[in-house]
Amino acid sequence: MKMRKPCKGRLSNVVLKNAKFWNGKSFELRNEVRLDACDGAETIEFDCNGALVMPALFGLGLDFMEPLRDDVYTFVDGFDAMRKGGFYGGLYESAANPIDDADKFTAMVNRFKSEEHGENAFDIKFLGAYSKGFGTDSLAEMVELAEAGVAGFGDGSAVIPHSRFLRLAMEYGKMTGKRFFFQPMDKTLRHSGCVHEGAYSDMLGMKGIPRIAETIAAYTVLETARFLQVPVHFKQVTCGETLELVRNARKNGIDVTCDVGLYHLLLDDSCLETLDSAYHILPPIRSAADRDALWQGIADGTINAISMDHTPVLRQDTVVNFEDSVPGALSLEVALPAIWNKLVAKVGEARAIELLSTAPARLACSEPAANNVVVLAPDRPHMVVESDFAGHVCNSPLVGKELPSSILGSFINGVWTEL
């Protein structure tokens, strides 16, 4: 059934010609498919030249830095990135601005809506904080946050709190029935590390973060989840040992889901040899063996979704030596062309779409709209340049690299974006 909306702003109808359309099971070649935005809108025709038209994506781990760092990046920049990358929605979790009460949640939602053309052009879900100010002293008002509509609870990129606070947060939050999202990282074992503790960090004399910083934190969370029967999610798992904990936990009846970061599937720690701060990503990019274990987790279904962890960083904070740079990477604009072919080769088209679109959406309680699509030319290479990225930032390790595929356009809630 076609969406019919009153026509406003940039909305248009689009006719996609000569494309392979995803029918829910496979791609089938069709001469044309019409996607309507609203009555009376102009109609745009686009020849896809045999490219793939697939469901638009849903991004886990979005942070557009508003409102505290709108000098760095804004919602408008984020939405621009989403259109370029073919994302119809995402799970927003601010690292700098904890949403720890219902008023802050409402203010954030209103801020988001004010940037759009009078309607929700993107399906943005929010994580509420489980602590006040990402601290370990006071609980956030989780019941009111849940009633206001948060998708779950998480404290941004903060490390796992001490065990008593973790237990109390999950125990209280259990009343809401929401899932808890954790970045499994033990603060003391991370210490001052900034890269994977392995052969490259030792060769280069850089402070490393060991795998047990992740596994010990993950184990603590899983034991607490088992004790309290609270659903949990691990963000950006980086090593096979954590995946093994997840597998065993599921066997024991614990409701645990997990995702893996885009760059953790694409890179390994040999990139450290360049000493390029573009590779400064947390949690750290681990070894080639860890990356292989993550792909195995993708293949066997242990990993539920691929996360974007889209983190804009000011240029002045990246144009410094590695250890003094601010970690984080942009991903929305480049994710699909960077990983599509590898993903399809490993798990097939249906599972690839699930990992990038339906599964992350499910984790954030989002309902995809059938009309939202992204057009991908899988065999047309694309050289990543700084201007590919929205806003005034370009912190991605893929700048200057050739991607195997290209995005030709996206149609998100009635707005056609041609690249």
Added chain:
Amino acid sequence: MSALEIKHLFGLRGVSKHDIRLILDHAKQFREILERPVKKVPSLRGMTVVNLFFENSTRTRTSFELAEKRLSADTVNFASSNSSVKKGETLVDTLRNIEAMKIDIVVVRHKGTGVPKFLADNSNAIIVNAGDGAHEHPTQALLDMLTIEEKLGTLEGKNVTIIGDIRHSRVARSNLWGMSTMGAHVTLCGPSTLVPRNTDLMNHVTWEPDVKKAVANADAIIALRLQKERMDDALLPSMREYRNTFGITDELLECAKDKVIIMHPGPINRGVELDSDIADGEHSVILDQVTNGVAVRMAVLFLLAGGRNNENA
């Protein structure tokens, strides 16, 4: 006259045997000049060298400054403690401002791994690494190699044992790369909390946890300085236990060759990594290392600057 293959000196990993040989040979010539009544040559006359030290340093900075002055370069010292860095200026801006004053060579020390390469990527100056984090300290390793060649004739086939805090040591890293390239066999030894945990990329050296075995076949022993912060960080229980387990003592030297030489990058914690008797004793070549430091740094600066006025050297 042969030229260096490298354009900057970031570290010794990946530096060819040719380049190391060239630096050591030139350093030997400069070493002779340092024994003359007039120790100055005009090799870098008209060139300006900035010593950009973001970490405290006395002997390395002094050694570089002496090397620069003896090559007749104009020198400027920049210390972060009283600079615009304290006011929030970025590393690149600091460098570009200094570079705008028309300098030729930057000698840099910084706590961050890779800062010399980063500066080279963002400037036109010749960059010399005077120590970056725990990564590399190439001129210290070169002066260590020069000292070994001076005392033992060659590095080829010699056994060099480095004892101490290997994990946090830029000196150890530069030495293990440089000495291995020059044909020495390097053995590393230290407490398990102070040696690298993952040695897959350093498998050309030997790891020996037993200090007596580590020194048994050594022709040269390099004791590394132990930072007191390691105790505060719970990496070691006490100086006392370290001295008794890994310190270079008369008792330990009974396990070593008669003519073994003892080296230390300085400054020494007497009675911790080295007993005073050893530091001042017949095996010690520590003061030779200091003298050779000036010669090696003269050679590095001279060669990186393009070997101009070579006939004066």
